[in-house]
Every structure is written in C-alpha cells, then in structure tokens.
Amino acid sequence: MATRAGALSYLAWRALVAHPLRRLFRRRGTGLERFRAAYVAEGLGPTTPEDRAVGEAASACVACGLCELGCELAGAVPAVRALGLHAAFRLYSRSAAGLPLAAAALEACAGCAGCDALCPTGVPIARIVRHLRAKALAGRDPPVREG
C-alpha cells in the first residue's frame, strides 16, 4: 500500500503543484508563433492577403487544360510534364499542404506567359504560377543528401 500511496502523492504533486507552476512560468510565445510551430512544417502557414488574392484569381480555373497547349515545360522530366502546370492549381486548391507535390512542375516553368492568352475563364496563370512557385520553393526542405 505504501507504494500506491507514494504513487498517488507523486501524481498529486505533479497535477496540483508542479504542472500548474510550469504552465504559469513557461514562455510559450504568441498564438501566431505557436500556430507556426505546429503547422508551417506541414505546409499550412497563415494566409497572407496576397495568398488570398491569388486564390481568388485561381478559383476561376475550370481545369480544362487548354493552357497546356501553350506550355512546353521543356525542362521537366516526362512525369512532371504529363502532370502539367495546372496540376499545381488542382493540388493547391485541394489543400495548401499539397503544394510541395507540384514544386517540380512549378520549378520547370520557363515564365514565358504563353498560357495567359489561352485561358477561357481569364485566369492570370503566369502571375499565379510566379506566386505559387515562390511559395513552394521557399517552404521546401533542403534536399536530403544520400551516402
């Protein structure tokens, strides 16, 4: 019974004294900092006004693929070229966390802006791709070196 009483008193000490005291004096930072610490690593950073503007402009995309005709993505490997640049739209519109998956396609964009005049719904594709590209490449982890 002595062991049980000891265990219970230790738990009581932790619950009633040690933990509340630590909570009281711990430096936890602001809510934004805690949000960043928890979510930015997963690609779910806070939405900036620029993000919002880009999102609204991109929401007119109907994923028809007509822009692909003016987009060579010549520097990309076949698997990335097959996905096409509008894969970035699809992945990003589903979840911001999906953007890193489109990083290779965004990186292969030559910035020729041949897509803009082809969009039936008037999406400013080149502007959106520039924004997403900066976002995808900034948030990317440094490449893992093997061996």
Added chain:
Amino acid sequence: MVSPRAVAAEVLVVGGGMAGTIAALAAREAGARVVLVRRAPGATALSSGAVGVAPDPFALPGEPLRAARGPLEAARRLARLRPDHPYAVLGDRLEALPDALAFATRALAPLLAPPLERPRFLATSFGTAVPAALCQRSQAAGDLLAVGGALVVAGLAGHLGLDAALVAASLERYRARGGPPTFAVEVDAGLGELGLLRPHELARRLEQPGAAEALGAAIRAALPAGAGAVLVAPVLGLRPEAQVPERVAGAAGIAVAELLADVPSMPGVRLQAALEAALAAAGVEVVQGAIQGATGPGAPIAAGATEITAARWVLATGRFVGGGIARRGTLREPALGLPVQAAEGREAGVDLAARPAASLTGAARVGPQPLLSAGLRVDARLRPLDARGRPAAEGLHAAGAVVGGHEHASDGTGLGVAILTGYLAGRAAARPGGGE
C-alpha cells in the same frame, strides 16, 4: 497614356467561339463591315469537335440507329417539349436550321465533312455513341452506320489516355441497334514513350514526317480479318494541313477515324482554329482583348487598345466558361447588365448564395438543371429582353450559349444552337435597323 485606336463598323460581334464566328461570317456575307472582339478561346475549343444539333427526344432506347431523324425534325420535336429552349423561342425561324448548317459547313469546309440527311453516330472515348449533325473529316469514318464490316478500336501501346478494350466492349451494345461488331487491338507505332505524353504533344508528334505513316503501318499489321474501319484516340494532329488522318489511313489501307474527345480536346482546338481561319478569310477584323465600358450599341466600347463603335451588336459571349454569364452572388450578365433567366422561365435574379444549391440544380440526372441553362431571355428575333419582356436595346442581338434555356454543354444542342442563333443574329444585325 496611349490613345486608343478608333474603329468604326456596322456590326460588332462580342465573342469568338462558334456563335460569334458564325454571326460575324453571316453578317459579312450580307455585306456588312464587321469587327469581332474576342478575349480567349472559349467553350467551343473545349467541345468534342463534332456538332450536335438535337438529340431526338422521342427516340426509343432500343430504336435502330438507322431510324434517327434529321437535325431539323429532331429540333422541331425538341422545341415542342421544351418551350424555353432557343429552338422553341425562335418559332418559325427554326426552319432556317438547314441553311445555317449548310452555311457553317461551307465556312469550315476544309475541316468539316459534308453532312448527311441523318445524324452520324460517333463514338466517344467512353464507349458511348452520340448523334452529330456535323463532324470533322477525321471523325466521319467512325459513323457506326457507315462501317462496312467490323469496327476496330486501336489503342496505342503504352498510351494511358484511352482504354480501347473498354470502348470496344461498350460499343458492342449498339450492335442490337444496327451498329457494327467491335474489336479492340493494341498497336505499337514505335513512337517512343507515349504513356506520359499530353494529348497535344502526341498530336504534334504524329504531325512529324513518318510518324503518322508508322502508326498506319502498325494498325495495318494488327488488323483482324473483316475490319471495316478503325477508331483511334483523338490525337491525329493539330493542324489540318499536316493531314495526319489521311496519312494514317493511307498507310493502314483502311478508313481511320478519331473518337470524340474529352477535354483537353484536340478536335475542339482544331475547330476553334478553323473558325479563326474562316474569319481571316472573310475579312472580319478581329480585335483581341476583354471588352470594357460597354453601354450598348451605338456607343463606343473599349477592347484592349482599340475603341470600337458599331450601331448593331451581336452578344456571343458564351455561358460560364466564356464569361457571358457570371455567378457573383447572383447570376449576372457582366457586359451590359442584362437580366438573366434560369430554366422554366424562373427569374434567377435573387441572391443565389443565400439559396440552397438544390433550388437551381435537380437531383434527377436527366431532369432539367436551371443553373446549367441560365442565360439571357430573348425574343424570336434574338433580341435580349429586359425585366419587363421588351427588347433591352436597339440594335442588340444575342447568340449562342449566352442565350438561356438550353444546357449547352450537356443536352446535345450546344453547337447547334450556336450555329443557328449565330447565323440568324448575324444576318439580322447586318440589315439596317436590325429588322426584317
């Protein structure tokens, strides 16, 4: 500040898809000076590349394909069933449909095959057959009623865009209605890694010297006995002058046709290119840019760095894709602020965002969907009507998908309505006063 270039014309057409182009060509043929403003390719470039005019609403599911009515009779029947449909709203002017179709065939002669009395039944990449009043030359040999022998669906080895076995198995269903027996084969044309090529890349690759011939030779080697025609993926070139379908058929020694395409549709892109070529050939001035500051016919309108003044306008701005109708809280016509109607004559000018989505879409797959048929209300002369049912502006006509009452993308009448309304609106706008 660059001062805008001023252009004066008798007829201004807004929109460069099927409806706008046919309207511009019809007005030009009637002798008017025409300017066409376009922003970008629209829903026409997303079409299958063939022209559906009217599915016969009275046709029975098991009826032989051969019993299909011609486009005019099918359109008359459709008009009887659907009073809001443009075919019904046009009244007697629906009888101009054969003239309009002939006009479009002439204008797009290098691309389109001569029409038949009956519709052609063309196979889609999903293995269904749809009636088409007009189709491209590269699609005509796939007509289920014209195949003498077995129909062979040829898949390209390694190409992921088409499941030939699925298409062939699905097309077998039409055998009971007079369709041909159907087989699937797989051919390896030696074109390299095809699996990850996008449709336009495959189309361009086939345009290269020898590539189409290699595909044709591979098809010839794979043909089963008794084959009458071959269906292939809709990737036979982007430029008609490259003659990819002809080269493939020549090397294969058999009629070769493309399936109808899903988006991104290479036949749709070819159709759009043919429209633009027809405009250039007819001497229609094309201005690139989105229109701004439109108040109505007679007043100047800005498009890019050009200012256009015309006494009569044809609005052919399309529906949701082209931007002729926009959903911003309410359904709106952004160019001139004209009232928009949803199907069944119900006004759509209420706050859609505050309404349950179910109020503008129906649960029944085949039932009417008011949201998808939303557009301008017009009278029999294609003049847009204001809220009180009177013509909204002098000299203003509308054509194509911006006109409401039909589900242009799904009910099989989209390009048919575009051709008929474009033809009628263009001719009406070319006449002084716009009347008849």
